[in-house]
Amino acid sequence: MNKDSKIYIAGHLGLIGSAFVRMFSQLGYDNLLLKTHQELDLTDMHSVINFFATEKPEFVVLAAGKVGGIMDNKKFPADLIHANIAIQTNVMFASHHSNVSKLLFFGSSCMYPRECQTSMAEEMLFTGLPEPTSMAYAVSKMAGLQLCLAYNQQYGYQKFIPVIPNSVFGPHDNFHPESAHVLSALIRRFDRAKAMNTDNVSLWGSGTPYREFIYADDIARAGLILMRSDLQSLQLPINIGSGVQISIKQLAENIARIVGYSGNIFWDISKPDGAPKKLLDSSRMQQFGWRPQVSFEEGLRSTYAWYLKNTPSIAY
Numbered sequence: 001m002n003k004d005s006k007i008y009i010a011g012h013l014g015l016i017g018s019a020f021v022r023m024f025s026q027l028g029y030d031n032l033l034l035k036t037h038q039e040l041d042l043t044d045m046h047s048v049i050n051f052f053a054t055e056k057p058e059f060v061v062l063a064a065g066k067v068g069g070i071m072d073n074k075k076f077p078a079d080l081i082h083a084n085i086a087i088q089t090n091v092m093f094a095s096h097h098s099n100v101s102k103l104l105f106f107g108s109s110c111m112y113p114r115e116c117q118t119s120m121a122e123e124m125l126f127t128g129l130p131e132p133t134s135m136a137y138a139v140s141k142m143a144g145l146q147l148c149l150a151y152n153q154q155y156g157y158q159k160f161i162p163v164i165p166n167s168v169f170g171p172h173d174n175f176h177p178e179s180a181h182v183l184s185a186l187i188r189r190f191d192r193a194k195a196m197n198t199d200n201v202s203l204w205g206s207g208t209p210y211r212e213f214i215y216a217d218d219i220a221r222a223g224l225i226l227m228r229s230d231l232q233s234l235q236l237p238i239n240i241g242s243g244v245q246i247s248i249k250q251l252a253e254n255i256a257r258i259v260g261y262s263g264n265i266f267w268d269i270s271k272p273d274g275a276p277k278k279l280l281d282s283s284r285m286q287q288f289g290w291r292p293q294v295s296f297e298e299g300l301r302s303t304y305a306w307y308l309k310n311t312p313s314i315a316y
Contacts, residue, residue: 001059001101001228008033008057010042010091011064016106016165018172019216020061023224033057043086045093052094059227060095060103062088067137068179077136084140092147092160100159104223105148107164107237108141109212110134114275121281122164122237131275145237152236161226162237166280170216170299171306183213183300186252187307190259200264201256204271207249212279214242215299218292225288234284241280242292248273258300 001007007024011017012034024032033055041047042064066083073080088105095103112120113128125145130138148160173184180188186203193201222240246254252265294302 003028004031005029005058005101006031006033006056007059007061008055009061009063010035010087011062013172014063015168015170015173015216016219017061017063019170019220020063020223023217023220027224042090043083045086045090048090048094049097052098056098057095058101060091060100061223062091062103062105064091065106067174067181069181069185072179073134073137080136081140084137085143088140088144088147092144092151095160096151096155102227103148103160104227105144105160105162107145107162108138109164109166109239109241109278109280110138110275111142111145111164112278116277116279119279119281120239122235122239122284125237133272133274149236158232158234158236161231163223163226163285164237164239164280165219166212166214166239166241166278168216168219169213170303172216173303173307175307182211182248183251183255184303184307186255187259187304190252190256190261191304191307191311193263194259194261198263200266201261202266202268203248203252204268205248205273206269207252207267208247209273209275210245210247210277210279211251212241212243212245213251213296213299214240214292215294215296215302218242218294221293222285222288222290225290229288238284239280239282240285241282242296243279243282244296245277245279246296254297254300255304258304 009017009020009032012021040051064087066080110130112124114131115128145162148162151160152158169183174180175184175188189201219240
């Protein structure tokens with residue numbers, strides 16, 4: 001990968017994609033292909049094939065997809081499966097036939113079995129059922145992972161690189177009240193509670209599950225290492241996590257502190273918790289010398305600062 005390599009970032013306006021744009025721009029990679037959904041519908045196979053045939057990208061970051069929190073997973077499972085499988089199938093098909101040098105695909109930690117007593121190593125995939133509340137999304141991502149491995153196996157190359165980040169957060173996260181993941185949803189809840197001078201905030205679940213969070217810019221740095229490295233002998237996929245887990249209760253308290261909300265927090269145990277624990281074993285990635293550079297506190301403050309700056313442009 002050279003500074004003038006043509007790099008297509010699918011989903012460049014989203015959480016992970018925008019982190020790649022920031023990183024590549026800072027490092028002097030100035031030949032980036034960026035298309036909005038309105039300019040290129042990745043669920044339309046003919047449009048994707050024509051785009052790749054015309055633009056001929058050398059590297060692809062496949063960070064586009066349809067995502068949501070627990071509520072979206074329960075209400076729109078068919079939409080999640082259909083959109084993600086269509087995007088993954090189309091982009092990988094076009095990438096293969098356009099002979100891209102490497103494609104980086106982002107799976108999800110929700111692909112792992114719900115019940116994991118230890119940190120989740122890559123070998124544990126497909127050994128048990130994922131969390132039921134995110135089953136549709138998990139299955140779509142498992143299909144994308146397997147599609148990467150299938151292309152590599154059938155065509156004798158190691159071009160399609162599936163990675164599995166844990167709960168990613170940062171600028172350009174989704175803060176929608178119905179589709180946001182837990183960290184961004186809590187930022188919005190506490191910021192609005194503070195603005196409205198609300199005495200109490202009720203949150204879903206018990207607060208006891210543990211999650212591992214990683215800042216989007218650290219994901220981008222890991223991705224750059226993989227796209228620059230010789231991966232012919234590397235076993236795939238590759239986990240990318242911070243190695244630090246925190247309970248949802250601790251997360252809520254930290255966000256309330258950073259936002260400046262001093263009211264009461266109550267937990268609605270009639271609502272689902274999701275998986276009890278999600279901690280990745282990231283030793284494969286660490287073999288490349290990669291370690292997270294952004295602390296959880298620093299990442300939270302940066303994310304909240306972005307939210308405050310961009311709240312007027314968020315349409316909800």
